[in-house]
Amino acid sequence: MDYEQVRLSMSRTLEDSRPLNGIQIERFIRLHSISSKIKQCGRLDLLVETLDSELEHNARVQFFDKAVPRMVNVLYKINPGSMDTLLDKFRNQKRELTLSRSEIACLLANAFFCSYPDDTNMNFSELYSRSWGCGFNKEKIKCAVTYFNEVYGNGDQNMLQERVTFKRNTILTIPDLMNSTEPIIPLNVIHGGSIRKAFEMVQVNFANKIIGGDVLGSTCLREEMWFITCPELIVSRFFSREMEVNEAIIVEGVLQYVDFRDANSYFTCQGPMAKSAFRGPHTVISIDAMDFSNGINGIEQYTKPFVDRELVKAFAGFSGTTAKVIATGNWGGGCFNGDSVLKAKIQMIAASQAGKALYYFAFSKNELVKKLENDGLTGDNFFPQTVGEAYRHLLRFASQLYNEKKRCSSCNCHH
Structure with missing residues (x-):
């Protein structure tokens, strides 16, 4: 897959969709997600309701104006330039892998936009629709928005360069x-x-x-x-x-x-x-x-x-x-x-x-x-x-x- 072309296409879609709201994010996900679950389900109603009606005003403005554009801009931009390379590291690495918070945020942005194949077990898709059951989904979506506002809305570049190490100890x-x-x-x-x-x-x-x-x-x-x-x-x-x-x-x-x-x-x-x-x-x-x-x-x-x-x-x-x-x-x-x-x-x-x-x-x-x-x-x-x-x-x-x-x-x- 040519991830750079996908990223540019998503950026153009974003610019054409302003001003942003929950419905635009739903359309955005449907247009670019490769998840079969997204294509099969009905409305992403919990996502839309949470983004448009459940967030505090400042959090909503920060998310749509600052976080989302940066989330889209960094999609697939993971060193050394290919998501496939990083995913292969995870799947093939038996001991440990160290990533920057910036790389981790990019992985999670892809999860938010449901950019992964279903077998990765990483897409946020099941949080987004009542057809999969409500439970605490809205609160979890709020947590995700809070995270993206913290890493992309506040602009702390020093924090994004900090490292996190994942280990499998066998x-x-x-x-x-x-x-x-x-x-x-x-x-x-x-x-x-x-x-x-x-x-x-x-x-x-x-x-x-x-x-x-x-x-x-x-x-x-x-x-x-x-x-x-x-x-x-x-x-x-x-x-x-x-x-x-x-x-x-x-x-x-x-x-x-x-x-x-x-x-x-x-x-x-x-x-x-x-x-x-x-x-x-x-x-x-x-x-x-x-x-x-x-x-x-x-x-x-x-x-x-x-x-x-x-x-x-x-x-x-x-x-x-x-x-x-x-x-x-x-x-x-x-x-x-x-x-x-x-x-x-x-x-x-x-x-x-x-x-x-x-x-x-x-x-x-x-x-x-x-x-x-x-x-x-x-x-x-x-x-x-x-x-x-x-x-x-x-x-x-x-x-x-x-x-x-x-x-x-x-x-x-x-x-």
Whole structure:
């Protein structure tokens, strides 16, 4: 494809469409998108409504007058001049890739205008039409507009030259945990606060197997909120359709561009981050836990193959950064139906093997904190001194729980 000709054609279309509004952006996308989803769907009504009726006046003016012309101008202008080259780097690179914020913004501008083939899983198309379900789509579109206003509307060229590194850390040789003499580092349990506000630490994203989850769809849980308010994370979706069982994806240098509110399970965009607020750069580790709520018997999580799977996954994340302090929490719990204490022990062992200290954010769940303390996971009272001792203790603990729950299920009791 001659991307420069496409870019010039889009620029001419833009000039012919002034003054810009949501309907013109919809026509613009339909004219130039190669996505079959765009061509098959009806009106991009959510996009039009959001751009024309839901944005604050200043944000709308900034987007149409400043951001959109620059977004169109940089489409396909990615060093060394071809989008194909950059996409090939993502698909073929097994370890890491460093991009400028300018290059990332160009990739995301293409996603906004739905310029990718459908198999990239990167187009914003599913946010734009009611035919795919509303959910939190309007709020996500507002977040995207806020991001583009920040990178293209404010004209901070120094920021655009900053670098972000995307890593795939793959564990090819599984450590011999049974015989490991690495010292155990007990958990530091934080009763309140949140992982995302642990600014001085590397932050763990409890990821879906498809990284970013439904960030470009109608769902808006923890991971989706994280990615849409820090849109540079979305680019990590280029790496792979699904994460392998022995890999983690790590992004270094990401910024939070969008402030938000998450109250009573309802997510709302609050515009750009305040100038006085700390927005990064952050390092984010994405690791996907096993989902025991979706057709897998929950008691299987206590068997050695599943315990080892989670240990390898956590180790892939924790060993992939040079930082010594990591913020985590109830990874794989909640809607994934994982055992919180089991997962805490798994994370502690994996982190200790990697030589990292874990700060465990319990989100004010006092019952969980009590369980962790009663199991001796905090402070100096955790009796195994080495990873090997802790691993053997973990397997005994898991086996005991498996047998208890197996007996319980056979007699239909509730434990």
